[in-house]
Amino acid sequence: MKDTTVSHSDLRKLSAEDVRAAIRTGSYTGHTAGLAAGKLQCNLAIIPEQFALDFLRFCLRNPKPCPLVGVGDTGNPLLPTLGRDIDIRSDVSKYRVFENGVMQAEVTDIADIWQDDLVTVALGCSFTFENALLRNGIPVRHIDSGKNVPMFRSNIDLVPAGPFAGQMVVTMRPIPEAQVEQAKSISSRFPQAHGAPIAIGDPANIGIADLQQPDWGDAVTINPGEVPVYWACGVTPQNVLLDAKLPICITHSPGHMLISDVAEDAETTILKTS
C-alpha cells in the first residue's frame, strides 16, 4: 500500500484534492500545517448517532471553541458540503480511536472500524486565523520557533448539553502590544475558526497559573513588550468528548487535520457545487 511516500514539502504546491489523494493512498501520513494554502482545515469528531444531537447542541452553545463547519449523514463517510469526494474513512492523515474515553489506537485509515451509526462532525481550526495573522505581518511565536502552540485548561465554564460539559481549553500567542488590536480584528473575521480572542493579558484572570507550563503543546517565550493573547481552542470539544466516555469516538490526531475545499475566507463553510 505504502510503497511510495511523499514529504510535506512535496505537497506544499498541491491542491486540497491532490493532498487528500496522497493521504488517501497512504503516501502521506504527516501533519497538515501549511498545506493547501487558503483552504479551511478542520478538527474532526466522529461519534455514534445517539450522541450526535447533544453534541451538536453542545457545539452550537459553545461556538468559539466548537465552530461547526460540517456534519455528515449518519453512516455516510462522505462530506460533500466540505469537499469534492471527501471520504472521511481515509482522507485524514492520522486518526485517534477512543473507547470509553481511553485511546485505543492511532491509525491512518478507519475503513475497517467504520460503523453504520457514526456521524462525522467537522469543526474549524486555528490554522485559518494564524494564516491571516501571518499574512498581515503579525508574528506567530510557536510557528516561528518550530513548536506546537501552547494550550491551557482555563476556568471558563462551557454551556453544557447532555453528557457534554467542562471548561474551555485556550491557546496562547504572545503578540506585540502595538499589534494586539489588529490581531483581535483580523481573527474576529473568522468565526468559523474560533473568532476573536477569549481573553487578553493576565493568565490568572482565566485560571491559568503558569504560562510556561502548558497543559498541551510547547511553552513559548513571551518577549518584553508582548502581551499574551488567548483564543478558544479546538482541543476543547475533544476533551469534552473524552470526558463523556462514549463507547466509540474517533478524532484526528493533533495537527493532522481534515483539509477541505472551502476557501478560508468564504462567507459560509458550505461548498458551492454549481
Next chain:
Amino acid sequence: MKDTTVSHSDLRKLSAEDVRAAIRTGSYTGHTAGLAAGKLQCNLAIIPEQFALDFLRFCLRNPKPCPLVGVGDTGNPLLPTLGRDIDIRSDVSKYRVFENGVMQAEVTDIADIWQDDLVTVALGCSFTFENALLRNGIPVRHIDSGKNVPMFRSNIDLVPAGPFAGQMVVTMRPIPEAQVEQAKSISSRFPQAHGAPIAIGDPANIGIADLQQPDWGDAVTINPGEVPVYWACGVTPQNVLLDAKLPICITHSPGHMLISDVAEDAETTILKTS
C-alpha cells in the same frame, strides 16, 4: 387572563424582558417589528426530538436561510443561551401549530400542547439586518410603505438532510443602485441574520417570474435607479418543515418573533450570563 392589553407603541420603550413579560401574560399578542431595539429576534421551529438531528444538519448545511442561533434541550421550554427566563411555551406573541404539514391552530400560548419530546430551534431573522440598513440611511421599501416584505420561491436548491429538502425562499428589497454595495457589506456583518444577499438584479436568474407577484407578503414598488436585491428568508425552514409533514411542528406566526436578550451585534448568539 387578558383583562389588560397593551399596544405596540406602549412597548417600544421597554426592555426585551419586559416585552416578553407582556407577551407571557397575554397583554400583548401583536407583531414584534421595532420592539426591544438592538436585540436579536428569532424565527422559531419546535419539533419532535426524532427529527431534531436531521433538522440541525439541514440548518447547518443551509446557513444563509437557516442561521441557527439557539437550540433547547429536549422537553425543556427554557432557552438560557438566548435570554433570561425565556419560556418558549408562553413568550412568543402568536404561534402556529401544524400536524402532518397542515395548520391546525393559531394560538398565543402552547403550554397545553407542550410535549416532553419537543426540541426548540431558534433561527435568526431579517429584522436584524433591516435595522442596520435603516441606521445607515439605506431605505427599506416595505417598511417605508407599511407593507410586509415580498417573499418568493427561488430555484436555488437547498442541501438536503433526512426528510428536509426543497428550494430557498428569498426576500426582495429594492435598493438604490449607488447603495447596493453598502447594503451588501452591512448585511454581510450579520451571518446570524441571513448575511449578505443571495443574488442581485434580474429575478429570472434565480427562477422568479414576476417581482410584482410575490408568493408571500406584499408587492412593493421598484423605482427607477433601484436594483432588486435578494436575501435568504426565514420562511425557507418553515416551508421545508411543512413539506416534511411532521406529526407536530410549532412555529411563530409571521412577524411575531421570539425576542431574545442577545445584542444584534454580539460576536455570538450565546448570552453572557456572568
